[in-house]
Amino acid sequence: MTRPVNDPLTEAVYAVMADAADRAIRPRYQHLAASEIIEKAHDDLVTVADKESEAILSEGLAKILPEAAIVGEEAAHADPAILSRLGEDLCWIIDPLDGTNNFAHGRPPFGILIALAQGGETIGGWIFDVLSGRFCHARRGEGAFLNGERLTARPTGTEPPVAAISLMFADSDRRAALQTHIAPHYTLVDIPRCAAEQYPRLALGVNDVSIFERTLAWDHAAGVLFLNEAGGKAARFDGSPYRVNEDRKGLIGASSPALWEELAARVAEI
Structure with a gap:
């Protein structure tokens, strides 16, 4: 992957996401025990990988911006009061394993999503595909990037769309x-x-x-x-x-x- 350049924040976030993928997610792909999969609600699963990934991400992001609140999917499920932090001056938002149902059934796609919000508005977003390593990121007003290269969205060009x-x-x-x-x-x-x-x-x-x-x-x-x-x-x-x-x-x-x-x-x- 072409690493992001001249963006220390993205470099730091990428390192934390890669660490969570390496330690919590990738080793358990297609190796989950039945006891490591829990149904939070109908057709809504959580695994041990989700929880461990969120812990790693929360710890790492807190070191990058100690002043920012943290709202993780699993923490908010356990304590919905955490959602009130979403409007704070700075807030990390974590999906530690997006596509859990796919992951739990041993199939792609799944990934990690991180956002940074300021007063309720997203100012940074990072999307990491755990299996392929594809890394998408954007900073408000600075454009979008795929594996470190600037990206312009393109339609399929088919009709109908x-x-x-x-x-x-x-x-x-x-x-x-x-x-x-x-x-x-x-x-x-x-x-x-x-x-x-x-x-x-x-x-x-x-x-x-x-x-x-x-x-x-x-x-x-x-x-x-x-x-x-x-x-x-x-x-x-x-x-x-x-x-x-x-x-x-x-x-x-x-x-x-x-x-x-x-x-x-x-x-x-x-």
């Missing part, structure tokens, strides 16, 4: 409306159940658009910034920016602003 639409967290009426009014205008592909994969797909010419119903900060903060800095567009259904400290549903990601506008107009009609 390629859409990955998550229906998992939509109610039955919403699901039916999406299938009836949105799906016919796109070539539908399966969602990867991994934001660390979905956002890069939108920037790399694999998918054109995505609809997300649930928009938890650890799943989306890094990817939204990355896609926007790459020249695509990710925003709420009404066009308002994504903020990590808002408990709202609904988000559209697209490889270009034009594709975003087209899908948003259709969503507004249902």
Whole structure:
């Protein structure tokens, strides 16, 4: 990988993510015991690798910016009061193993997501694919990068556009409306159940658009910034920016602003 240059913060974050991958995640891939997989809720798993990765990441990030609060997915699950820290002046947001269901079943994709927010706005995002080593990052106002090289988002160029639409967290009426009014205008592909994969797909010419119903900060903060800095567009259904400290549903990601506008107009009609 071409390492990021002239960005000490990204260098430091990358080192912490690589450490968590090496020590907690990669050694357990396809080697989990049944007792090391727990169902937090229906179809929502956590593994020993998630917990150990979060501990390593939390410790490492605290050394980089001791003044920043830390909100990790598993810590917030254990104590929802931690979510109040998302709006603090500086806050690390950690998804220690994004795509846990895939990982627990011994298949890709899965990765690590880290974001840094300031007053509820994401100012840094880092996405690490544990198996391939692909490293995506963005800093607010500084562009998006893939393995250290500047990246510009590109559509697939196919017609109709390629859409990955998550229906998992939509109610039955919403699901039916999406299938009836949105799906016919796109070539539908399966969602990867991994934001660390979905956002890069939108920037790399694999998918054109995505609809997300649930928009938890650890799943989306890094990817939204990355896609926007790459020249695509990710925003709420009404066009308002994504903020990590808002408990709202609904988000559209697209490889270009034009594709975003087209899908948003259709969503507004249902």
